[in-house]
Amino acid sequence: MPEINVTPLGAGQDVGRSCILVSIGGKNIMLDCGMHMGYNDDRRFPDFSYITQNGRLTEFLDCVIISHFHLDHCGALPYMSEMVGYDGPIYMTHPTKAICPILLEDFRKITVDKKGETNFFTSQMIKDCMKKVVPLNLHQTVQVDDELEIKAYYAGHVLGAAMVHIKVGSESVVYTGDYNMTPDRHLGAAWIDKCRPDILISESTYATTIRDSKRCRERDFLKKVHESIERGGKVLIPVFALGRAQELCILLETFWERMNLKAPIYFSTGLTEKANHYYKLFITWTNQKIRKTFVQRNMFEFKHIKPFDRSYADNPGPMVVFATPGMLHAGQSLQIFKKWAGNEKNMVIMPGYCVQGTIGHKILNGQRKLEMEGRSTLDVKLQVEYMSFSAHADAKGIMQLIRMAEPRNMLLVHGEAVKMEFLKGKIEQEFSIDCYMPANGETATVTTNPSVPVDISLNLLKREMALGGPLPDPKKPRTMHGTLIMKENSLKLVSSEQALKDLGLNEHQLRFTCRVQLQDPHSDPDTLQRIYVHLKSVLKGYTIQHLPDGTVMVESIVIKVSSSTEDPNTKVLLLSWSYQDEDLGSFLSTLLKKGLPSGL
């Protein structure tokens, strides 16, 4: 029985360093290749030694697919391809291909230049790695090789995020990456057709959350920012340069416009302008409204949002600063946080999920004293707010996607075990399908039961459809007969006669002639007539003929009568039939041996 194996190397009952191995129909595919924000050691990257202990991965993988540009989905890519070694194709969408190397370079700079780590990938490695990337278009069917095909679907979440459908023969898997089922201010909602995969591998970041309406959350967010500004506080919003940042920028920009606010809004890092440029060039990946109006007004040209300079952090008066990275684990957002943390007028708004081990995660859990590097501690006095703006599907969204795709099995990754457990129960109950949630390094196996595609000769099919009528009777199914010819990789179903012809075989006729002795005191023709009448009454629905040459034919079985030379009352019947009529022939010989009923 064919089976599909799914092994997470990362993101199994965890969020971070997404990396999932799928083997399907003899092909091995790596889905995402991310890093873990919560670790600074070996655990930062997936454990590729699971695939092979020594040497390169090229011969073990048919392809690598990256779902989107977030580092927890692509951060380990140059390490995997250049340091461990992989030369096969890496698939990602155009926006991901454009933005991913910039974030990787950023990540490298922070790790190597700032923290001084060695044994890390270099700028050149990022470039070499990106040369192996093959861009994917939405809905395009890409033939990785003769048997393996992949197709990308829109996933929302961030610019260029994609879900992938992976198909080998009639077996298939869908991997969602991160996705969002509700359209937001700059992106559309994820969509997939009813592709009925054998397994749907879904993220489950918000497995237990059912979020209130987005409008409420937005209003809440604006209210909090506004209040803080009013009382002269500073608002820090840690974000990743691309993604939620643009969403919140659009939100604040329109609010500032409407309320005629004057407090400055800054966006940290030089990436802003570049980031917005990407959004303009990849406008076809944003939502319908932005796409429709971009010629008149480009939503990514902000009037109120200015680039941030390090010195501004000490400026007096209120301000709003978007700073990277989003989980307060390094870089500018952390620096500003340290500066502002002591003042209770200030506020930090965490707009997304924070991985365990990051400062973001700690303060969200209410920690008020933070141990910093060099044994110093930091008192957190500023207000800490959490608003889920990360564009992940919530429980409702996940269920909605299952309804869309109608998978035969479900597999959860990219979430916390306890929450997954809860969702798993709900899925199994509502859809009556199996739901798996393997931990890292654990393999989930699903056996599939694929139909076998066969080429049927049109003659045979048409004959059968004509006989069966347009609507076959479900109570009396018609049985169709044919011969399946298996030659190399082709399977052809033809009529038996055709099969003989196609294979250049002669037909071998097997015939039987049976002598049956019968006591019947009549003339030969009369006996024959009596046999005819008898068979007519017993065999309903058969073609029975009394032919002028002195034979009776039942279908193609020939019956002749002659008298015994010794006793004219003893008749010798000769029944002759071919192997194709074996059942009927055997039945007739047994029947006639019992004699004819006297009532004839």
Next chain:
Amino acid sequence: MKLYCLSGHPTLPCNVLKFKSTTIMLDCGLDTTSVLNFLPLPLVHSPRLSKLPGWISKDGTVNLEKELKECAGRVFVDSQPEFCLPERELLDLSTIDVILISNYHCMMALPYITEHTGFTGTVYATEPTLQIGRLLMEELVNFMERVPKSQSATCWKNKEIQRLLPCPLKDAVEVWTWKRSYSMQEVNSALSKVQLVGYSQKVELFGAVQISPLSSGYSLGSSNWIIQSHHEKVSYVSGSSLLTTHPQPMDQSSLKNSDVLILTGLTQMPTANPDGMLGEFCNNLAMTIRAGGNVLVPCYSSGVIYDLLECLYQFIDSANLGTTPFYFISPVANSSLEFSQIFAEWLCHNKQSKVYLPEPPFPHAELIQTNKLKHYPSIHGDFSSEFRQPCVVFTGHPSLRFGDVVHFMELWGKSSINTIIFTEPDFSYLDALAPYQPLAMKCVYCPIDTRLNFHQVAKLLKEVQPLHVVCPEQYTQPPPSQSHRSDLMLELQPPPVPYRRCSVLNLPFRRRYERVYILPELANSLVPSEIKPGISVATVSAVLHSKDNKHTLQSVPKPPPVPPSKKRKRVMEEPPVVQAPKPLLSGAVPLEAFLATLQKHGITEVKVEETVDGHILHLQADDTLIQLEEDGTHIVCDNNEPLRTTLRDLVLRFLQKL
């Protein structure tokens, strides 16, 4: 499989393919050459045009002075220009299931087909094709609607009258089908039926047919189409290019193994080299500007213009044209320039990699930023105050019958220092200029047509090897003006099947197989046996289910257990239920081995007698004969059922079952 040909124009095709119970329209081209028979529509009142004399036949019997005007010895219809539509009577357009669009130039008749005909199907096109096609339609409607002309001339169309008219009106075909432009409302309604597809996306139609667009290299989002089932493949090639311009390169390999290849949209300028034309274009432009003249480039607002601007971007500085203003005037100029920058996925590799930087893929962004190129929706408004001469103006419509170009013809036509440079290949430049004669302006003809030429197409066909090629009849003979150029036609073996407007072709291929799926339960129950090395067979008895054009084979359901019959004694007399019929047999029964087998089963007294065709075995103990021959075995016995079945099974051991 049938092909209905609704358009006679080889580069603006409209064909309908009936294939496996689906009806597929391939392109929806609108033949606009008909507008050359009409007077230009000036944006501002033109005393010259309004004073043209009406036409009266020489003998004075036919007076159409209201409808027809004479200009420089030619007769023009004075009415809103009309287009030659695809044939609408050849088949019922409401039966069309889908329309496949290959590029934005080949969809201009869409509203005529999808509106007011009962069409309820879906139109498939790529996103750039839809967006730019919408712009071109919007522009066309705008050109027509901003200079409304109430007069609609119909008298001249009367067959009796048309016969008497001078050329070319006399020879105009299908004049009764000519129609005015559609409205924006009809455009919106037509385009709302478009479903977007990406290259190499596979779309299932009713489970019977799969369609897939392929990059054709001609324009942004332009595609060829594959229409196939599991066993038959039709390729539709329309407007393809192998030159490296801005679009993604043509996907050639996916066209391989086609049963039928429908070939349309070859270059209209088989003897003009696009690169040479581009050089000539630049030189003439520079020469005119240096001499203090203006340059007018009548063009479509999308397509080759992007390449012209890119070429000029590199040329401007070297030719010292840095201060010359370039104007692009069209109601959709801005949109066209903006849209060209957002379709990175559909561009050639070079342009794609620019987006990764991130930089706009086309350099006209920089021309606009540096104020070298300015765009305006029309000559009215800002343009009239900002306009400086000498300058270069890109504007439509290339037929010179409507759009802002008409104004510039009137404005600049009388001076010989100005130049008009034709770059679009769709219209004969002499015909286009006819209503403006006499003309002092210089005319340069640099048609740029990047579509496949005959040499390239011959090479392509050799590469992809279709079994049959269908093409417009124009491609099967040299062009009339160059009848000695036998290299300007398709020469193939077997010769291509030509079509013309209103042809109905029976396409020459036979379907022999269909895909059916054997469900796992049945598949597992099959018992294959090897019949020749590498070839196995298995007999299949199954129930066929057909739904949505998908066929599956299931195991035969087990009959429900027979309820215990009351008339037990009669059970034997129930005739056998017809089960799976016995398979056909093949092979031969070898004598020695068979005798050995008989012996093993205790049948020892066998007398073998040789005959002409084989042997007769006489089982003396049982008075039974077995006749063994090359292609048959005959068992003759008394009514001894156990013996007969034993013998039967022993014989069957040596035979193959099919």
